[in-house]
Amino acid sequence: MHIPDGYLSPATCTALYASSAPFWYVALQRVKKTLHTRLVPLLSLFAAFSFVIMMFNLPLPGGTTGHAVGIGLAAVVLGPWAAMLAVSVAIVIQALFFGDGGITAIGANCFNMAIIGALVSYAVYRLLAGRSAILSFRRVVAAGLAGYVAINVSALLAAIEFGIQPLLYRDATGAPLYCPYPLSVAIPAMMLGHLTIAGLAELVVSAGVVAFIQKSDPSLLKSTAGRGIALTEPTERAGAGSLRPLWVGLCLLMILTPLGILAAGSAWGEWMASDYSNPAIRQKMAQSSFQQPAPQRAPEGLERLSSLWTAPFVRYAPPYVTSAAFGYLLSAMFGAGLVMLASLAVGRFIRAQSYDSEERAA
């Protein structure tokens, strides 16, 4: 999501500009070393491509539409440093010229989406693709997941940046000056949409385009594949058998991710200072903490922080967040839904891939 002006304090914006600057500098040095004089036309054209991709409406299961940033694709095709720069350029132009995203927030948007997004995407892609062949299906899955994870990490960062605003920046009457939603609201609100819709859009674009260029122009994938990677697997049957452990691992990852992130608002650990003197709750604490008895009093730090954090909000925060049961239900639903969706998408790709293998073998 492109953060507009007015949601982040100038201090936060400055901090994020300052955090982005060293990455931009390092990226420029590295890209100059690998691309030399080609960097100007390549970055410019890729930034233009990136900009246009961000405008595509992607229909997703459930009747919704999403937009992809294309950071997964950029990192897979260009590598992290060039991707970082190209997407930053696209973000600057969107903000400056097309008014999409704030001008004070350019640093924040670049940091979340272009910089961290590119690094995470590249890391996940290399990790999951391993040394598999350039034309292998595993790379398609790796690219898709790289995009998915990257966009969710970006969203998480944005959510954190939003969530700390009401904590730190209030006017004389106590009204939040910038984003008014605390972490307990900002994180679920941002992550819900990104884990499901925006994340899927990113997955579809990354995986879909990589699958496409595997057939049309596989040389585009060479530069990020690592050294000595073959074009095709020497003796590969049409996918399914050898990939099963990978699937299982990936499905687990997908189930765990939303659980892990939603745990920021989940029941364990979200006890108020006053809960420590409530015997019923103390028993629950002990049960969920491997029968360790809860301390008699709330830890000092918790007491201090809780008055800062929870006192004004506990009566006003939306009910669905503080109810533990609902939180768990949400996670389970999303986990299951994601597994279903992922299986559908992956299944479709496998079918397409096995047709290709048959054709090539014939």
Add this chain to the structure above:
Amino acid sequence: MTLFEADCLTYSYERLTALDQLTLSIPEGSRAALLGANGSGKSTLLRLLDGLYFGQSGAVRFRGDELTEDLFAHDDFALEFRREVGLVFQNPDVQLFNPTVFDEVAFSPLQLRWPKAEIRERVDEILSRLRIFHLKDRVPHRLSGGEKKRVALASVLVLDPAVLLLDEPTAALDPRSQSQLIDLLVEWGGGAKSVITATHDLRDLGDIADRCYVLDCGRLVAEARPEEILRDSELLQRTNLVHAHRHRHASGAMHSHPHTHSDGA
């Protein structure tokens, strides 16, 4: 004096051989046409002559100097060569990569580190000369085909090069723009200036060239004056510069003869 010389030049990319032991020689001050159908290798040859590609075997020589990557690594040679030789690409989206017309024409002198005041003067002058001064701040994207071509020409002529290389200059232009372009080229050329045009369009050949080099499948198959080439219909057909199709007359007789269509198809 020999301007360009190709000596057993071979260039291939991705398993495709574009030029196959090509040998030719273009004298200084000539107006030459490289004739050939699409895929005959003429665009590739132009890029080799401009020192953008380097052959896998054989040599390209410019006024006696063999063009190699090492040679272009030297600033003094490279800057001088870039000033002397200008190439106008066929696709305006490739040739026009700056955000405005003014920036486009100013790009070359800027890269060659001319003084800024002189650049501004020279750019204005060439824009006026090509009658596109009013387009100075326009975005290249929205110009018409003829305007784009004139901007492309201006961006190269601003340096006043001694050699002008043109890749299919009249492609995708309407008839009036085509004739205007030809007039411009004729006006500019002459004297010590050399013009080498790659084209498959046989019209106006006499205007733009006094020597033709016919390429086919990456090899030189003929070198002669335009009138001689145009008379040799067997050659023209063989190299796919004209085509013949059969047609039937009302009387039932069928025959074919070589021709080109008036729109160059």
Add this chain to the structure above:
Amino acid sequence: MSGFHSHKRGGLIEHTIEGLYLAMERALHAETSAGGAGLLQRLDPRVKVAGLFALILASALATRLWVIAAVFALAILLAAFSLISFRMLAGRVWIGALTFTAAIAIPAVFLTPGVPVFHLPGLNWTITAQGLTTAGYLILRVETAATLALLLIFTTPWMHVLKALRIFRVPVVFVVILGMTCRYILLMLQTAHEMFESRKSRTVGTMTASEQRRMAVSSASVLLTKTFQLSGDVYLAMLSRGFRGEVYLLDDFQMKPLDWTAAIAFMSLTAAAVWAGR
């Protein structure tokens, strides 16, 4: 702006085409407007970039609503003097920003703790003064920043905006890349537009969601291939014109008396706004 919204399936291609078209049309509009005869059009681009950014910053720093409102009023005044139509501003900036921000701000009206001001009977929700203030901050800041940004773009040729960024120490290579990107965005927008249009014209009835998805992905892939191909050719064209790796810029900006006056005016107004809003 954000990543998600619902749509009828059939309208998706139309939506993308429309979005692409609007983007191109905005670029055209900005170009015509920048050639107009208004006040801002006459100023040096560096003064505008620095001045308008400073005002955006002032509206971001303010901790009082009336200060932000004052900066917004100033922006409107500048628009009037620069012959920018309010109707255009409303259509391009104000309405869009309002609906989007209101959607985000409205829950805050109820959720922000503080002095209750109004009580919604049926739902048992309370509107607080602080909630209203926060919503006010959000909406006003977004509107002000968006208006000022539009003023910059619609009164200054794009390349001048980019060249003026040099006063913020943006490296030359980035300015050149930004300029080239803009030039090719228009080309890519048009190519994508044509691809979608031609696909749509060959389709009878509406496409299913998966067909649309496949089309979006294949269009993206075609564009990607074109990107690499073009970048290779453009590189050759740059080499041919003498590019050796260092990029150079030509800018003729010269400060006239009017520019100095404007610069001083911008700085004093910004200083006043920052001081009043602290």
